[in-house]
Amino acid sequence: MESRRVRRYLPSLAARARGRQRTSPTRSVSEAWLPPKARGPMASESVAPVESPFPLSTLRHSVSHLMASAVEALFPGAKFGNGPAIEHGFYYDIELPEPLEERDLERLENEMRRLAKKAGAMVRSEYTREEARARLAQRNQTFKLDTLARIPPGEKITFYAHGGWEDLCEGPHIDRFDQPFAFKLQRVAGAYWMGDEANPMLQRIYGTAFWTKEDLARHLAWLEEVERRDHRHLGTELDLFSHHQEAGSGFIFWHPKLGAVRREMEKFWWDLHQTRGYMPVYTPHVSRETLFAVSGHLENYADMMYAAMKIDEMPYRVKPMNCPGHILIYKNRGRSYRELPLRWAELGTVYRYERSGVLHGMLRVRGFTQDDSHIFCTPEQLPREIAGVLELVRTLLTAFGFQFTAYLATRPAKAIGDEEIWTRAIAALREGAVQAGIALELDEGGGAFYGPKIDFKMKDALGREWQTSTVQCDFNLPERFDLTFTDKDGTKKRPIMVHRAIYGSLERFAGVLIEHYGGRFPFWLAPTQVVLIPIRESHADYCRELANALSSDGLRVACMDDSGHMNKKIKEATQDKVPFLLIAGDREVAERHVTVRQREREQQENLPFEQFRERARALQATRSLTL
């Protein structure tokens, strides 16, 4: 694997790998509830690659060199950092006296094309450390000298050159530039040298390359589709949510249309829980600070918590998590083994400080509602409880049309609780997965310090992966709060606590749903499910009658009975992505029919209203993903 070999030369790759774990199963309990950024395979990469002796990543790595040489040609004095291939392309980190602008990218592309034509072969040369140092020092390449110094003794030191421009690099590279390939420079952003905040910030130029124009075009089309589905754009376009300067960043205002979606999410969520023996609990948003001292949040999590407020001279805090509240309910009286397991669930809104630069639409926010639940059980009950949670996760994610993968995260280096309890808990997680029939991938050492967990990554309609659901064993909080239950033999024993969230955060899940569906919500979630459009004013009564009937079935219906032209109403409802438009004129009124325009279907159909009504009821009742 190239990337593995390159890593020694390019330590920023390690940082990249770390960054990627943000969305990977190594996230800790709180992280699981924080919105990661989606990353996903390019649609174009699923297409069979053109026959080539070199993998795509090698081409991209080489094109990053080509770009660097173009930068040096246009901006003499540039100092080069690292320039690896990455998942969807490549980048190069470069220090320049002036910030680059987007229009510079076009100049660079032209220069790259010019250089590629005359560059010919890429030539590999091996040097001694001293020679290499001299070559880099002569060009005053201080970052490269830094990189050179990090190459372990005994390793070969190689340079790759094309068209007279050379770069310290382990390779491998393509053989020549005078062969067909297609590339595009995409954007400029800042990036710390070696990924360390303490280091100077370089300018990172991102680009991508493919062997053919067609592949590149496909990739760019995919990016456009991602752009089209961006929940922030759709949120404005479809009047779903907003945030406000007056309210501060990272806080979401759900508009009525997204409110309707959320109500459906909540209803569905609660239906699933009620039938699985969960009980609802509600806990306050603000508590005395001492509660979070006991829980350890103050000690370990203070950076993420909002400052204390004084009430009656005592410090209070807004909650960053729901668990301490649920624990207080548990501790409110003595507990018997007879009542375990206790399964308590709350849609609990929490507030966490996130650095301003990480906020992102609904996906990373400062106030959000977790679909939080805590299960208090005996060690013996653990496998059964885990199985129950996993089944619930599968049921819920599948209902929205997500595929998912589950990862078992085991004991990290820094952990509390003795070996034995970890071993038993991990065995319980495995056992639960077997019972639920869910395959586990292993994330060795990826558990939280307080217990092992299973994280889920779900894949959306564009193939991007998101982490939402998580199931975590906790040995820490039961200790800290001295939770007990009285067992059969009359002795006090320590329960195990399981934290779990399935949506994770309603904000983030809703944001992902918007992108997953591209704003075309399935019938049961659609903010407006049916729109009625009378052809003439004289048909409005009929339409209102039908609207009332559908409305009494519990559906969200709008009757566009104001004056105005039918065509325009059709256009508006279509743009709102309403699943069904029912149009009625003389013919329909006479026969008690409707003409149905179904979203994204050319063919419209004329059918008895009652028949449509049955169909709508069925779609709603089954939470069907298709119309």
Next chain:
RNA sequence: GCUGCUGUAGCUCAGCGGUAGAGCACUUCCUUGGUAAGGAAGAGGUCAUGGGUUCAAUCCCCAUCAGCAGCUCCA
């Protein structure tokens, strides 16, 4: 938080050192139309906020707030 970019009508965006424009949306009137924009008129802006430079600032400078692309971070 850091680097860069951005902030003009509800939305998308023009524009300019001499206090502003378009399209859509909105309001009113006309239009009764068989499947994606009927017509006309009107209203709507402290040009993000606060300082500064200038005879004069929406425009130039600084700060703040907010957004965007990344980086870093996310027990």
